[in-house]
Amino acid sequence: MKSVLRSGMALVTAAVLGAGIFAATNTIASPGSTAGSVAIAGQGNNGNGNGKGLGGQPTTADAVYLDGIKDYGVCRGVDPACYNDWGQGWTEGETKRILIYSRTVGPRHAHLGTALAPGLNPPLNPNNVAQAALKAWAEERGIQVDYTEDVSRMTSLNNYQAVVFLSPTRDTLDDNAQTALMQFVRRGGGFVGIHNAFGTEYHWPWYEGLLGGANFYDHAPNRAGTIETINDDDVSTAGFPATWDFRDEFYNLVPYPSYVNVLLEVDEATSLNGRATGHPGHGAEHPVSWCHYYDGGKAFLTTLGHDVQLWTGDPNGEIANEELFKQHIVNGLESVMGIQPFCQA
Known part of the structure; x- marks a missing residue:
């Protein structure tokens, strides 16, 4: 089951709920019911929590359904x-600071250029174009x-938002x-993952959850496609046209993102690169940008x-x-x- 709904419709409220939210009744309506539904993730136990998507919190039988989504x-x-306002986010009057991390231990994208020297803020080489642009x-x-x-x-990481x-x-x-990184996020820190942030830490389940319960599977060559604006209520997509041309490596993801606010998708018809059908990890919907709260x-x-x-x-x-890409990145960062x-939403 795909739990992604398009902009203008009610999004799934939360996949996993923290302690105390339902302490009074300890009953959650199942997604198929007519009550205000809350989607509960997957049936498998990954060693963190009770395997019912509740992070160890008790539940009733009708709150669990078998949707095949991993429990993080x-x-x-x-x-x-799901947000912890524990002082890591920016407050008025505070210096705004971020850390960009681009270390590669394998293939390196051309937009990163030559590997950087050790330390903080080493001299940028002329070909470190992504680091230089994002900084600017x-x-x-x-x-x-x-x-x-x-x-x-x-x-x-304490000094960064x-x-x-x-x-x-x-x-x-x-x-x-x-x-x-886990402690930073749990204090309410912000995380931005760009492009091959999906090509790292494959064997760390917590990080896969941070990506939206999604992970890189493969991609076709860099090619033209049509981006669909799914949600233009978010600051990162405000004022975007309904569809717009773009060129990229459109990543196929397995798992597919779950319990997230999908912002942009690529039209499968324009990104198949000769395939008769879309990637089985996506079907008709192929998200390329989304946001969510996590841990x-x-x-x-x-x-x-x-x-x-x-x-x-x-x-x-x-x-x-x-x-539009620049606007999307910078407003999403802020x-x-x-x-x-x-x-x-």
Whole structure:
């Protein structure tokens, strides 16, 4: 079952609910009932919680249904009840700061350029175009930017309102960095995953949940497609046309994102690259951007961002709508930081 609903319709309230929300009755209406439904994730037990999508909280039999969605054992979904306002988000008068992380331990996208030297904020090479562009875009909004590919720097995240994973690859974090990222998110920190953020930490279930319960499977070559604006109520898509041309590696995802607010999809008919049907992980719906609350924090995700010219500018007009991409990224970033409203539906 796909739990994604299009913009303008009621979204699933939350996939996993924290302790105390239903303490009074401990009864949750099943999605098929006529009561205000709350979707509860999957039947499998992954060792975190009771395997019923409640993170260990008790439930009644009719609250559980077999939808095949993995249980990550944390509060996740589109309900702000899953957010922990524990001081990690931005507050008025505070310095706005983010950390961009782009370490690769495997294939490296051309938009990242040459690997960066160790440490924080090393000199950027001319071909580090994605890091340079994202830094400039954020600074235009008054956001201070640090960047690194040094995993040891991922253990000091307290001073940031958001961490951006910009196309890292494979096992890019060690144990200490994984723990630090989890603690950062649980304090209410913001996470932005761009493009190959879906090509890293494959074997870490918590991170897969942070991505929206989704993971990279494959992609066809970089190609033209038509993006569909599913939700234009969110700040990251406000004013977007209903459909717009774009070129990218349109990622196929398994698992498919669940209990998230889908913002953008790619029209399957324009992105099949010669295949007769879409990827079995998607069917008729092929999301490319979404947002959700996860384990206390806020996450904004997009599989878009492959093409170098998206980051360098496109004076020759070879790529359409790169300005929409920039707007999408920067406003999504500000939303997870707490500067703008988050994940509107």
